[in-house]
Each structure stands twice: as C-alpha cells, then as structure tokens.
Amino acid sequence: MPSLLSVRAPSVRCGYNVMQFVFRTIVFIMLGVVSLTHAGTLQNTVESYLQKHQAAGDKANRLIEQSSPYLLQHAYNPVNWFAWGEEAFELARKQDKPIFLSIGYSTCHWCHVMAHESFENKQIADILNRYFISIKVDREERPDIDNVYMSATQLINGHGGWPMTVFLDHDLQPFHAGTYYPPDDRDGHTGLKQLLTRVNDLWQQDRSQIHKVAKSVTATLMQQADETQEEVALDKNIIAVALNEIAASFDDDYGGFGSAPKFPRPGIFQLLLEQADKNKTALAMMRTTLGAMSRGGIHDQLGGGFHRYSVDAEWQVPHFEKMLYSQALMSMAYGKLYTITQDKYWLDVMTTTLDFVLREMRQRDGVFYSALDADSETFDENHNGTGEKKEGAYYLWSAQQIKQRLSPQEWEVVRQVYNIESDGNIVSDPSGEFEHSNILYIYEDAPTLNTQQRELLQSAKSELLASRATRPRPHLDDKVITAWNGMVIKALVDAAALLKDDPGEAKRYLSAAIRAAEVIEDRLMDKQSGELYRRLRGQVSGVTASLDDYVWFTNALLALYEYEHDKRWLQLAIKITQRQIALFSDERRGGFYESASDESLLFRSRSAYDGALPSPNAIAMDNLLRLSSATQDKTWRKYYDRSVSAFSASINASPASAAWMLAIIAAE
Numbered sequence: 001m002p003s004l005l006s007v008r009a010p011s012v013r014c015g016y017n018v019m020q021f022v023f024r025t026i027v028f029i030m031l032g033v034v035s036l037t038h039a040g041t042l043q044n045t046v047e048s049y050l051q052k053h054q055a056a057g058d059k060a061n062r063l064i065e066q067s068s069p070y071l072l073q074h075a076y077n078p079v080n081w082f083a084w085g086e087e088a089f090e091l092a093r094k095q096d097k098p099i100f101l102s103i104g105y106s107t108c109h110w111c112h113v114m115a116h117e118s119f120e121n122k123q124i125a126d127i128l129n130r131y132f133i134s135i136k137v138d139r140e141e142r143p144d145i146d147n148v149y150m151s152a153t154q155l156i157n158g159h160g161g162w163p164m165t166v167f168l169d170h171d172l173q174p175f176h177a178g179t180y181y182p183p184d185d186r187d188g189h190t191g192l193k194q195l196l197t198r199v200n201d202l203w204q205q206d207r208s209q210i211h212k213v214a215k216s217v218t219a220t221l222m223q224q225a226d227e228t229q230e231e232v233a234l235d236k237n238i239i240a241v242a243l244n245e246i247a248a249s250f251d252d253d254y255g256g257f258g259s260a261p262k263f264p265r266p267g268i269f270q271l272l273l274e275q276a277d278k279n280k281t282a283l284a285m286m287r288t289t290l291g292a293m294s295r296g297g298i299h300d301q302l303g304g305g306f307h308r309y310s311v312d313a314e315w316q317v318p319h320f321e322k323m324l325y326s327q328a329l330m331s332m333a334y335g336k337l338y339t340i341t342q343d344k345y346w347l348d349v350m351t352t353t354l355d356f357v358l359r360e361m362r363q364r365d366g367v368f369y370s371a372l373d374a375d376s377e378t379f380d381e382n383h384n385g386t387g388e389k390k391e392g393a394y395y396l397w398s399a400q401q402i403k404q405r406l407s408p409q410e411w412e413v414v415r416q417v418y419n420i421e422s423d424g425n426i427v428s429d430p431s432g433e434f435e436h437s438n439i440l441y442i443y444e445d446a447p448t449l450n451t452q453q454r455e456l457l458q459s460a461k462s463e464l465l466a467s468r469a470t471r472p473r474p475h476l477d478d479k480v481i482t483a484w485n486g487m488v489i490k491a492l493v494d495a496a497a498l499l500k501d502d503p504g505e506a507k508r509y510l511s512a513a514i515r516a517a518e519v520i521e522d523r524l525m526d527k528q529s530g531e532l533y534r535r536l537r538g539q540v541s542g543v544t545a546s547l548d549d550y551v552w553f554t555n556a557l558l559a560l561y562e563y564e565h566d567k568r569w570l571q572l573a574i575k576i577t578q579r580q581i582a583l584f585s586d587e588r589r590g591g592f593y594e595s596a597s598d599e600s601l602l603f604r605s606r607s608a609y610d611g612a613l614p615s616p617n618a619i620a621m622d623n624l625l626r627l628s629s630a631t632q633d634k635t636w637r638k639y640y641d642r643s644v645s646a647f648s649a650s651i652n653a654s655p656a657s658a659a660w661m662l663a664i665i666a667a668e
Helices: 008-030 047-056 086-095 108-118 122-132 144-156 192-205 209-223 240-247 267-274 280-295 325-342 343-358 400-401 408-418 452-469 482-498 503-523 547-564 567-584 616-631 634-653 655-667
Strands: 081-083 099-104 133-138 163-169 175-176 375-379 385-391 531-536 541-542
Touching: 081 086, 086 099, 086 133, 099 144, 108 122, 122 192, 144 163, 144 175, 144 209, 144 482, 175 209, 175 567, 192 209, 240 655, 267 280, 267 325, 267 655, 280 325, 280 343, 325 343, 325 385, 325 482, 325 567, 343 503, 375 567, 385 541, 400 408, 408 655, 482 503, 482 531, 482 547, 547 616, 567 616, 616 634, 616 655, 634 655
Parallel strands: 081 133, 099 133
Antiparallel strands: 099 163, 163 175, 375 385, 531 541
C-alpha cells in the first residue's frame, strides 16, 4: 500500500519527524502493532451487495439509510456501524467506549479487502460491537474529517492510506491509527482482532496513558494545521528555488518525481508548464513525464483515461481505479503542453481522456460520476462473471485472449507494440496477483510503424476495446462531487478553446461543459444564498460543501465566461465567491479555511501545499485574480494579496510543495 505523506516544509518536516518518532514509540509500545498490505477476496458492488442481502432477508445496520455508496457497501456488515454524528458520539460517552473510526471510499481495493476479511467476520464484529462504537466515513463526501485523521495517521503510523483505521477518545482525539490490518496476526504483523483486544484492555486498565497520547497527538496536529504565518515577502528567486527542488526529485529515465509508487503531481505539472515557454529544463521534464505516462499502463491504451497512480517507477503497472479528478487534471496538463509545443500527440491524449469521461462517467442529465473501481469480476472464456473479484481483471489480458480476437497481422503488430508475452509482461507484482497477465503499455523497444501497421494497430485496438466491453465492468461510484465536476467542466472548456479550428468538436465539449454547470447550479446550489452542496446521488443532494467545491466550480464558471462572454456565468461566479468568503475566509490573517465550521472537527486546516489535488487556496487565488480582471473591482485583488501574504512564509520554506500556488503567482 503506497504512502500518501503530505509534503511539508523542511523546518516543519524536521519537527514532524521528531514528534512522529516519539508518538510512534509511545503508541507501538502500548499496542505492539503495525499495519500491513495484504490481498484478499473482495465483496460485490453496491447494487448486487444490497440485492443479495435483501433477497436473503438479512437485517441491515444503520448505514442502510445513507446515500454514500461506500457506506452502503457496509450496510449488511454484522458490525453495528454508525455514520459520523452526535448519535455515535453521545453513545460512546454514555457507554464509556472508545470510538473505532474507519475511513475509505467505494472504489478502493484495500477497503474491499478489509471489509471482506474483517467487517464481514462475525467474530471481529462481536468484538467491535461489545467494546467500541464503530463509525464509517466516506472520505470523498467528508474530506474535512479525512484530512484531520489522515494527519493523525501519518503522525502516529509514519504513513497514511485507505482504509484508514483510527481509535478516538470521547473528545474525538486520536490515540492510535493505522491503515489496513489483516484479521489475525500474520507474518509478525498484528491482526485487527488482536489489536481490538489490546486497545480495549488499555482503555479499561490505563485510561490515563490513552488520554496523554491523545492530547499530545491532537496538540501537534493543531499546531501543524494552519500554514499561514507572520507576514513576510516572497523570496525574489522563489521560482528558481522551486524548479531546483523539483529537478532534484525528477526521474531522468522514466519521468515523474520521486520513486515508486508514482503519482501524477498536478501542482508540479502546473508550475513546470507555466514556466516551460521560458525554461527548457521545465519543458523537458514535462515532455518526459507526460510522454512516459501516456505510453505506460497507467494510461488506458484502449479506452482512454488514466488510472490513479503507478505502483512501479516505469508507469507500467497501475493501481487500476479511475478517478474523475485524475481525468480532469491530466487532460488539463496535456492540453497545456499542446499549447506550448503544438504537437498534436498531446492534444490526442487530452481528447481521448475527455472522450472516456463523456462516454463512461457522465450521467444522463449531464453531470459526472466520481470513480470506477480498481476491482472487477473475473470471467470465463465467454466473459460470464465468476462471482470472484480481482484488481485489474477488466483491463488485463492473457496472450491467448488477445491472439484469438485478432487477425495474424493485427496480432503481430500488437505483440510488438505492447510487448505481449505468453507468461505475462507485468514486472511489478509483489502480491502475485497478475500472474500470466499482460497489461497494454507501449514497449520502449517497439518498432516504428509504417502506415499499414498503424492501421492494423488501430483496428486491433477497436476490436480489443469491443471485446473488453463485454466483460463484467468495474463498480461505478455514481455519486456526483461538486469540486470534481468543476474540474471536468474547466477541462472541457479548455478543450473547446484548443479545438476552435474544428467547430463541431469544440461545440461538443462546450455543450457538455455548459450542461454540467447548469445541473450543478440547479441541484447542488442554493440559488438565494449561493451556498453549495458537495454531493448529489440520484435525487438526493447534501453534505456541506468544502472550499474545493466552491473554488473549482467558480473556476469552471469563469472559464465558461471567458470563452462565451456570457455574463450569467460571471454573475454566478461572483455570488458563489461571496458566499465562499463568508464561510471560509480568515478575515484576520488572510487565506481560506478548507472546510466549513463544524464543532465535531478537531481543527480546520488552511494550506498552500498540494496533495493529490491542488491546494484549494491556490485555486481560490486564481479565481480572485480573474474576478478582479473581469469586474475591475479591487475587492477581489485585496483578498488575493492577503492570501499571498498569509502563505508566503510557507511557500518560502517549501516552494515545490506549493507549486500550483506559485504557478498562479508567477503567471500574474
């Protein structure tokens, strides 16, 4: 399981590591545990899971009343789950039990594994029900809760990931945290069953030690949560320092930054692309990285779109889930590289990515679903499902499966281009899950194709895509997230602008963007106040929106205004930003909190640093500059300037970590 550590400033990182060592030592002495990645059999999709239990007359737990696909996946667990809320907190206090908090999302491979191994396990459920109050949280619906306890998990455990497993006291303070646990002790690693017993013993026998650790962890988290500092000026050479930091982590052979596992780094991409027209090194890093990604298995060579990350350094073997935000951010990056180079290869990657989204992730009413699962059902030779699920099953091929669907001439081209081997071509398979399987990636020693061979390759890809479409499909998380839809709308408008010489295609992308924006306005916004909701599923909208929902939808609206010059989009952007300021702005120090006020949260974070997604404060600053330009109202510029001042010290401390924000500042 990959580490998802937040990038921190060197000065903060040193303090973070010292405290991390202290807390890990205390907690591990208390509990004697570590977390472990391990494969397992997976449970069904939401629909089949619910139908199976309903048909059997099984009794559901409280989660059956929820809308989240992730929570519904656990609605028939024998665990007495609660959703996050005062009902669970009050019961924990009343019954004097610690809280067992489990955070994940519906398309997460390891969440499925732990659910099947542990949360469907009657013995483990009995322990949880007897000694704990158990709470399930969908991290995609509640990124504010996820952010708090991911910070705790990283501090205590040394790394983060999902499923996240956190133990809380009655003040919702964490005193132990990890990620995946096997059900029983395995290979020297503590199992969940043994961990639960130890935590309960500690709760009963040494409560004071738990409170001591919980208070210390919480104090450290709250100290780290706010990255606004005393006002300082940005260093004059801050861009050069950032580029040097980025170059130091660059993989010259395969592109990307750091070692395996490799994630797309949208903030770094944005800064390098902003600098690429005047910095040859920045341009070269982006050519290498985006080229390697587009040729790798992380890029779906048949259907288009990108998987979430690569488990290896060469971008060959992905973690197979497809997130909506990945498609939006990657298409933006490829589109930007096309504007710089005018190489239509990059434009083609952008359009095939967006076409995948329009084809497979769009609802009938025009907004976009959240994700496709990493796992899918295995199948027989006729593509009938077996009932067993496996990571990547939908995307992987045996050599024979490919050969039997193609002509001899097509097979020979595909074999050479994608390095298809009889025993499989996957080199990074630590869990032994992909034995004898091939993933389609463009082999670095593939021959240059002539016109006839290119035509054969295209016909072969069409045939393989049609064949793959008859396989059992991955689970689709059908909730709509406002922020992620905003990203896609922005990417679609960018594509329309780049395709202005092809009016039909430009109109296709623009129409899709407009329709999605109208649905969000109609169903995820209070038209009177401008307040947004975060989630729509079916006919049910709800969940308090986060800062990223406000800034990304506003960003999309401004893109529509700048393209169409229709003032309805500008007026809507103004209204939403005014509401954003009322809900999230720190009027004393500048910048924006990333979550709305919620008494159940230990803290509200405020950051310049990018993670898997760009810093919401960076997007907010971009919007403020664009509003200032569009309206000539100096109020917007005032909020922008105060944000720069608030985050300058953090940017100076670790400029590469705040790459998207730096890109906005540099482009001003």
